[in-house]
Amino acid sequence: xxxxxxxxxxxxxxxxxxxxxxxxxxxxxxxxxxxxxxxxxxxxxxxxxxxxxxxxxxxxxxxxxxxxxxxxxxxxxxxxxxxxxxxxxxxxxxxxxxxxxxxxxxxxxxxxx
Numbered sequence: 001x002x003x004x005x006x007x008x009x010x011x012x013x014x015x016x017x018x019x020x021x022x023x024x025x026x027x028x029x030x031x032x033x034x035x036x037x038x039x040x041x042x043x044x045x046x047x048x049x050x051x052x053x054x055x056x057x058x059x060x061x062x063x064x065x066x067x068x069x070x071x072x073x074x075x076x077x078x079x080x081x082x083x084x085x086x087x088x089x090x091x092x093x094x095x096x097x098x099x100x101x102x103x104x105x106x107x108x109x110x111x112x113x
Contacts, residue, residue, distance in 0.1 A: 024091070029099025032092045037085075041078040052077060053103035061101045070097055 033049040046052050055077050056064065064073050070093060075082045088096070102108055 024094035024098040026095070026098040026102040029092075029095035029097065029102075032088075032096045033099060036088070036092075037074075037078060037081050040080040040084065043080045044078045046078060049099065050103060050109065053100040053107070054105040056100075056104055057106040058101055058104045061097070061104055065097055065101075 030049060033052060037052070038049070041052060056073075064070055071085050071088065074085050074096075078085075
């Protein structure tokens with residue numbers, strides 16, 4: 001009985017770890033912006049990730065995401081980042097979307113540079 005309980009508990013912990021890593025995350029999206037886009041977007045007058053995110057409200061970002069035009073919109077906002085945006089991995093796109101949605105013009109205020 002003790003062995004079965006331990007096995008079940010281990011399976012639950014492992015399952016929760018896999019579920020967590022599979023989901024997108026706004027803080028990871030913030031890191032993606034800071035690492036990949038911050039430097040080049042400054043050339044387009046975007047002083048921070050907050051300025052990048054507030055280009056749309058949450059409904060606007062949702063609509064852009066549903067129409068599968070996130071990368072296109074990000075290039076419109078920050079043309080100097082076109083190469084970096086096009087090379088972006090799918091998980092980075094999901095995380096950056098969570099970031100811009102969370103910190104949209106009608107969302108929270110980020111504490112990033």
